[in-house]
Amino acid sequence: MARAVSKFICQECGAVLPKWMGQCDVCRGWNCVIEEVVAEEKQQSAVSVPEGFFELISDVAGESHESPTDRHKCTLTELDRVLGGGLVDGSVVLLGGPPGIGKSTLLLQMLSCIGGIENYVYISAEESTKQVMLRANRLEISNKDLMIASSADIHQVLQAIKHLNHNSIVVIDSIQTVSSNLIQSPLGSISQVRFCTQELVKFAKSNGVIVIIVGHITKDGTIAGPKTLEHMVDCVLYFEGERTLDYRIIRCVKNRFGPTDEIGVFSMTGRGLEEVLNPSATFLSEHDGCVSGVAVFSGIEGTRPILSEVQALVSHTTLAIPRRSSVGFDANRLSMIVAVLATRGRINFSNKDVFVNVAGGLKITEPAADLAIAAAIISAAYQKPLPAGSVFFGEIGLSGELRQSHLSFIRMKESVKLGFTDIFCSYKTEAFEDLIGINMLRLKSIRDLVALVRAN
16 A cells, blocks of 8 residues: 655645645645645556557558548537537546636537437536536537536546547536545545546547547636646637627637637527627627727637727826726737837827727737737827728737738728728739739838828
């Protein structure tokens, strides 16, 4: 028997500390170090290597009748887009999101419409089977082959699904509420989460079963548990959105079988999640007339162009240090853009607060949004609306020059499709003959944009 020992483990980052501390030395989090009783590992005995341990890759390819590109697709095309075309046999997917965002709803709908599956299993460690049935009835789940269970014992779960093989899918909701009696740590601890995840990954790889694990998130918005949890699985998805808004965004941050920069957009309704096939029209607001401080940005999320509305407000302040606040955009980058406008564009912001908001709850991370942010701020500062039907994209340097953005053709094509005619971009952007009916306004520096808005 292994001797039980105690270790002090940070519940935020998984670091092992020599003693209890009020603040973790690694992640600098407060009140997150907990003493856990773990089993000391036995000394590794001699391991024998069987004959034929190594195989030629050509022989393995000849024996295999399946391809990693073979995927199980569902009618939720937005989810298939994020996954890279569908789910792969033997893969483990980790889905994280805040409470009440719709993770269980999304997975039940996926189990109802995914194709090529023989066994559908949904195991909830947080709810009873009757509670799961109430949600299924509300969502009008039509899959009669869906098997549901309620259990928080990882060994009981593995024993119940050990007969499953290829063309099977298992959902565990959630990993923080599943535990093992072999680990003396409390429920939801780092040791419990790591051990249960390792057992599920081992089962998925050896049986070729698709396993989807639901994970809680911390106050910082990351999946709770050690970072190694994300390294063990094949795909990590984040389900984002505001409770006050109907729109939900599923974002991929890791995918061994597809791209990691795609997003899927859904709308939460009384009957569950509905796909938003044209996000650009969703994130663009409608105004009765021209309004100052509003600019349209043509962005790229993965391979998909999305147009979004950027709003800015510049107001007088009596504070010694003016505020620079943003929603849906990096606050540090906003401060940089304001500094460039003040220094290179010669606009006085010393006694003005600057507020920036991305309409619809969308979050913009790419540098190409700099020009749209700057245009909205300039428009709000001078109280002059931007030209109707205009779209902005381009990165701003510290010297005030405009740098070229990638995938310019896709950005402009989406803009033309939605009725925009004036494209504001870097002077190095190529003119495409295939795009008819657009007016490209190439700008060299931020001073050109300031002069254009003031003259409007």
